[in-house]
Amino acid sequence: MTAYLSLRNIVKSYDGRVNAVDNVSIDIAKGEFLTFLGPSGSGKTTTLMMIAGFEAPSAGAIELEGEDLTRRKPYERNIGVVFQNYALFPHMTVERNVAFPLRMRRFPRNREAARVREILDLVGLGPFAGKHPRELSGGQQQRVALARGLVFNPDVLLLDEPLGALDKSLREQMQVELKRIQREVGITTVYVTHDQTEAMTMSDRIAVFSHGKLEQVAPPLDVYHRPRTRFVGEFIGDSNIFAGTVDESQPGCVTLEALGPMRVDVEAWRRVGKGAVDVLVRPERVQLAAPGAEPALLNRLVMEIGVIVNYGDSVLLIGSARGQRLRMRIAGAQPDAIREGATVIVGWRPGDEHLIARS
Amino acid sequence: MGLSLACLVALFLLLPIVIVVPMSFSTAISFEFPPPGYSLGYYAKFFTSEEWLEPTLNSLVIALGATALTMLLVVPAAFGYVRYRFRGKALVNLLMMAPLIVPHVVSALAYYGFLGRARLTGTHLGVIVAHGVLAVPVAFLVISATLKGFDRNLERAAMSSGAGPLRTFFHVTLPVLRPGMLVGALFAFLSSFNEAVVVIFIGGRGAATLPKKMYESIRLESDPVIAVVSTLLVSAVVLGVLVSAFLRPRGANAA
Ligand SMILES: Nc1ncnc2c1ncn2[C@@H]1O[C@H](COP(=O)(O)OP(=O)(O)OP(=O)(O)O)[C@@H](O)[C@H]1O
Ligand SMILES: [Mg+2]
Numbered sequence: 084m085t086a087y088l089s090l091r092n093i094v095k096s097y098d099g100r101v102n103a104v105d106n107v108s109i110d111i112a113k114g115e116f117l118t119f120l121g122p123s124g125s126g127k128t129t130t131l132m133m134i135a136g137f138e139a140p141s142a143g144a145i146e147l148e149g150e151d152l153t154r155r156k157p158y159e160r161n162i163g164v165v166f167q168n169y170a171l172f173p174h175m176t177v178e179r180n181v182a183f184p185l186r187m188r189r190f191p192r193n194r195e196a197a198r199v200r201e202i203l204d205l206v207g208l209g210p211f212a213g214k215h216p217r218e219l220s221g222g223q224q225q226r227v228a229l230a231r232g233l234v235f236n237p238d239v240l241l242l243d244e245p246l247g248a249l250d251k252s253l254r255e256q257m258q259v260e261l262k263r264i265q266r267e268v269g270i271t272t273v274y275v276t277h278d279q280t281e282a283m284t285m286s287d288r289i290a291v292f293s294h295g296k297l298e299q300v301a302p303p304l305d306v307y308h309r310p311r312t313r314f315v316g317e318f319i320g321d322s323n324i325f326a327g328t329v330d331e332s333q334p335g336c337v338t339l340e341a342l343g344p345m346r347v348d349v350e351a352w353r354r355v356g357k358g359a360v361d362v363l364v365r366p367e368r369v370q371l372a373a374p375g376a377e378p379a380l381l382n383r384l385v386m387e388i389g390v391i392v393n394y395g396d397s398v399l400l401i402g403s404a405r406g407q408r409l410r411m412r413i414a415g416a417q418p419d420a421i422r423e424g425a426t427v428i429v430g431w432r433p434g435d436e437h438l439i440a441r442s
Numbered sequence: 443m444g445l446s447l448a449c450l451v452a453l454f455l456l457l458p459i460v461i462v463v464p465m466s467f468s469t470a471i472s473f474e475f476p477p478p479g480y481s482l483g484y485y486a487k488f489f490t491s492e493e494w495l496e497p498t499l500n501s502l503v504i505a506l507g508a509t510a511l512t513m514l515l516v517v518p519a520a521f522g523y524v525r526y527r528f529r530g531k532a533l534v535n536l537l538m539m540a541p542l543i544v545p546h547v548v549s550a551l552a553y554y555g556f557l558g559r560a561r562l563t564g565t566h567l568g569v570i571v572a573h574g575v576l577a578v579p580v581a582f583l584v585i586s587a588t589l590k591g592f593d594r595n596l597e598r599a600a601m602s603s604g605a606g607p608l609r610t611f612f613h614v615t616l617p618v619l620r621p622g623m624l625v626g627a628l629f630a631f632l633s634s635f636n637e638a639v640v641v642i643f644i645g646g647r648g649a650a651t652l653p654k655k656m657y658e659s660i661r662l663e664s665d666p667v668i669a670v671v672s673t674l675l676v677s678a679v680v681l682g683v684l685v686s687a688f689l690r691p692r693g694a695n696a697a
Contacts, residue, residue: 137598157601164602170595174617183613187604231603 086110086146087271088134088239093143095129095295103129105295106143111273116265117300118274118282121292122318127275130292131241134273135164147238158187163232167244169224171216177203177227178212184235202234205264222253229261233268240265243275258285279319283307291315308365313439316363321399323364323410324439329357335433337362341405346381346433359441366399368435369411371418372428380430384409388425393417404429459676466669473664488670497655501635504569504651508634509627511574512581516626520586542579549576550643557644564646572640577630584629588622621689628682636675 088111095104104126111117119127132138134145136157145152152160163184172180181199190198203209206226216224225245232240245261246254262285265272276282282289283303291298291306291314299311310316316324327345330336335349337360345362372380384404392399398417401410411429413421420427461475466484468477488494516538523534541549553572554563562568596618600610616623638653645654652675656668 135598135602137601156606157598158604158606160602162602164599166595166599168593168595170593170599172596172599172614172618183600183605184603187600187609187613228599231599235604 085112087113087115087148088273089144089146090130090134091144091146093130093133093145094141095126095133095138096141102141102295104133104140107295107297108143109290109297109300111271113271114269116262116272116274116285116287118276118286118289119292120276120279120282120289120319121298122277125292126295127277127292128243129295131243131273131275134239135162135241136160161235161238163235163237163240165225165228165232165240165242165245167247169216169221169228171224171227171231173216175215176212177208177214177216177219180216180227181230181234184231188235190235198234202230205233205267206230207260221249222257225249225257226260229264233264233270238271240270240272241275242272244277245274246278246281247276254281261285283319291318293318309437310363310439313361313363313441316361316437316439321366321410321412323366323369323408325362325364325407327360327362329355329360331357337438339407341407342384345436347436347438348434351438355438355440361439361441363437363439364431364435366410366412367414368431369409369429370431371413371420372430379432381433383428383430386411386427386429388421388423388427391417391421391423462669462672462676465666466673468666468669470666473666473669484667484670488667488674491667494655494667494671497650497652500566500649501651501653504566504573504641504649505631505634507566507570508573508577509630511570512577512630513623513627515574516578516581516585516630517623520582520589523582524586524589538582539579541576546576546637546639550640553640554643563644564648566649568644569641569649569651572644573634573637574630576637576640577633580633581626581630584626585622588619588626591622592619624689625686628686632679632682635678 090107090109093104093107094102096102107126107130109117119130121127129138133140136152136155136159140153143153147160172183175183178199181202182195185195185198199212200209203212206229208223208226208230211219211223211227216227219227228245232242242261246257249257258281274282274285286303288300288302289306290300293314298315299306301309301311306315307320310319313324316322325339325342327337327339329352330338330344333344335346335352336344337347337352338344339362347362370380372383386400386404386409387402388400389402390400392401397415398413398421399410400413400421401408403409409429464477464480465473465475467480467482468474469479469481469483470477519534519538523531523538549572553568557563557568557572560568562571592615596614597610600614601607605613635651636653637651638657641649641651641654642657645651650658652671656671659665660668
């Protein structure tokens with residue numbers, strides 16, 4: 084991958100003691116949709132604000148196409164920003180809001196109106212050009228903010244939880260819309276959210292933040308199926324994580340605390356080598372084993388069902404096996420044998436797990 | 443219970459107006475309530491006599507000058523106070539509020555001594571300086587509150603749109619803050635326009651304002667024209683409050 088936008092060892096400390104962002108390095112490709120995902124206070128916004136130029140890094144460099152941006156003022160960069168609270172200029176109409184970057188950037192006046200119209204049509208707000216922001220709904224205001232961020236053909240578009248203030252159905256609709264527009268324009272995008280579904284469905288890659296550090300940067304399915312750290316495995320999606328040690332004498336064997344020996348993917352076993360591992364098994368990979376069990380289901384456990392959560396399209400079983408917490412998810416309706424307090428035999432196949440070496 | 447109490451308070455506040463306004467249309471030669479008859483005579487007297495028009499003009503000039511001075515002091519102070527962290531911030535706030543805490547008579551005495559030495563008693567400039575400072579607390583309260591409610595992301599949005607600090611200020615910050623600033627200025631104006639204590643001490647003959655003239659007139663002659671002036675002053679305040687209420691809601695909801 085050739086880097087278009089590069090963050091090199093970025094550090095940011097507001098108070099000189101704690102690092103809000105701690106040695107973050109990412110290469111972003113041209114046209115890529117990268118999402119910053121992480122819990123509250125993990126440094127996502129701070130990193131985004133440094134790319135925009137609103138905050139100066141305490142150390143490190145930001146480069147665009149090999150050119151150093153670090154010391155450039157926000158208005159000397161060519162970067163569009165969309166804020167969670169829209170930040171539309173309340174004293175200007177939709178049209179004037181969108182024309183504002185063109186005026187400030189000395190876009191030819193005779194082409195201004197056409198460009199504004201074009202971008203308003205792109206976000207589906209053509210008929211609202213003459214309205215003031217306060218006359219629009221939240222979703223419409225966010226579209227105006229998007230239009231304002233895109234109208235001057237920026238090199239990069241930054242969005243900080245742009246859908247955070249919208250209700251669920253509008254949010255999903257806007258996710259699709261936003262992704263369509265991003266593809267159509269082909270713009271390099273950095274998106275901040277703490278909604279993992281949003282990150283999974285929209286991104287080319289996800290950068291997972293924790294305590295100002297980057298835990299992993301990878302495509303959504305990689306982050307889900309092959310988390311690099313225990314934190315990522317727990318933060319994204321539902322998970323069972325068992326502590327264990329690699330059994331060096333038997334290929335493909337790992338001994339789990341309390342649960343005993345388990346069969347795992349031999350390749351993964353070899354890569355980890357030796358020592359302590361965390362074994363991640365996603366709840367949807369755990370299956371019911373009895374009766375007429377599938378012979379490939381080598382790893383078996385006796386599960387006591389504690390709580391059943393019925394989602395309609397799937398059922399989540401929360402329980403335990405030999406004192407270890409265990410969660411499993413069954414697609415479809417709730418089978419008859421499954422009742423709270425019942426005991427069932429469950430299992431998973433070698434390779435359904437993911438090994439995370441403990442450092 | 444709460445409502446009746448509120449009504450009582452409102453009545454208490456309104457009573458003087460209820461008495462003064464009819465008296466301004468009175469035909470009596472002195473103060474008399476209820477008026478024996480109604481006419482616009484005293485209004486005619488007010489608007490034609492030099493004796494009353496000059497203080498009116500003085501009041502306007504001084505109030506405008508004081509407002510300008512107050513804004514000049516308060517706007518930069520409020521920006522500094524709201525947007526930066528520094529040592530002694532609480533002390534600065536206290537200092538800005540000082541004119542509100544010190545009794546006007548004490549301020550008046552101090553100004554009398556201070557402006558006298560600078561040979562500014564009895565001049566417009568002297569009263570403008572005093573009134574300009576006296577209006578600082580109210581203007582500071584209004585403007586710093588507006589500034590606190592201002593969404594800094596608006597400035598960030600402007601900057602990422604390509605506007606430098608100056609253009610950001612004039613295209614975004616100032617227009618969004620304008621209603622709050624106007625309310626602050628209006629309050630400063632009214633505070634000077636209605637101020638009586640300090641101006642009696644330092645206004646002299648050269649810078650007599652309406653309240654000073656009223657005070658003198660009531661002591662010497664109890665001329666019912668005072669009822670006219672009072673009515674006009676109250677109308678001005680009511681108008682001011684209405685204008686500020688109209689200005690408020692638009693700028694405030696920037697967050
Ligand atoms: N202007 C500031 N001054 C001081 N500390 C700050 C400032 N902005 C952020 N921080 C601190 O830096 C850390 C990272 O904050 P940041 O806003 O980047 O987190 P975030 O990942 O965007 O969180 P959220 O999901 O809640 O928006 C936090 O501990 C926060 O308290
Ligand atoms: Mg944030």
